[in-house]
Amino acid sequence: MNQVIAALRKELLLGWRGRAQAMAVIVFGSTLLLLLSFAVGPNATALRQLSGGFLWVSLLFASTLSLAESFRQEREQRALEGLLLLGAHPAALFYGKALANWLQLFVVGAALVPVMIVLYDPGLSGIGRLLGVLALGTAALSAPGTLHAGLAAQVRAQQVLLPLLLFPLMVPVLIASVRASSLLLLGDPMGQAASWALLLVACNGIFWPLCGLLFGYVIEE
């Protein structure tokens, strides 16, 4: 547990030093939301209905930037290898990094919500609960995202490989997040959002222990 805290502190410090990069990720996500609104055109109903989906697609694309960035410094001076040589447990390094990535993705997602509201006008009724779905969805994105970013960091074509590995795995998470978000934003008379949120909880229950277990095989020679 001490090693997880040490790894998390290190990640938060690195994240704070690289906050300009986090800003760039938010700007990238906002730009995607803007471009997608242009693609739909001036159809207020369609924009409203697609708001949840476009929020998550923008967040998913933006996440590949921040996930890849989280391993850039580890690779430059082989810093991660240095920590492993100290006897640091790979799982502790994983959970520290995945928790920091979760926090960062949640902040990016929360920053994209007001942009989405301005561009797509879905209303403000379900915003509080949307943040809860955002927390669950970004958690389900950050655990496999961290694992695959670690895997992709071993090769040169990292920027191409990460989405190729990650996106197929994210399909159930994306469907559940989009459905839950859309129901919360557009109205949920049948109370279906809770079951989609439960699916996200189940994804987290599978991804977090499994990815922690596999991370050692991914980063060790």
Added chain:
Amino acid sequence: MSENSFAIYARGLSKRYGRSWALAGVDLCVEAGRALVVAGRNGSGKSTLLRLLAGSLRPDQGELRIFGDERRKGRAALVAHAAFLYETLTGLENLQVVARFLHKPSGRADLEPLLDRVGLAKRGDDPVQSYSAGMRKRLSIARALLQDAPIVLLDEPYGQIDPPGFAWIDALIGQLRAQGKTVVLASHQVERLAGLCDRALLLESGRAVWSGSAAELPAAFARLEGQRRERMAG
């Protein structure tokens, strides 16, 4: 002596990168508290040997024991070509990261003496990306000293260090030996290290071609170079 009584015991140690063998069947025994210099040309397998000893690489063949145990991580401190540092963190913060993983005191007052020891007391609050290559090397050495492992592996310790700093490296090796550490160095500075180490190993194309007393290393190295020149001429 039995194999378990050595600080480092390796038998038939081999490592392959793709199809080429970086290290092929190297035998090595180092007693605790002794210093070994590993010499050889570029690409002879020195760095691979040190990374195997540190636990950074897994041998493809052979047996390797550290104090009689096959577990290696955390038992040897490695100063390698890559500095294992975070560029955007300061020198002090890099040491704090290491101290926290080692469950050691990580306050400024605890780590400033270490920065002072490696000559970085005035630059401890500057980000590593503003450091010269020599300063990175010094911080990397501070990182290894903080680990306080029984075995210290120094890969090209004089590399990137300015000539006045050579004497500091010499003194550091002496201090480590006085503390009872087992020291393994990979270096081209054969003349310099002949007087600082006990034993020597010469590698060529991943194979151990000579081993003996460190004092005899310069002569053995010169002999090997002469043989190589003859082969080239022939």
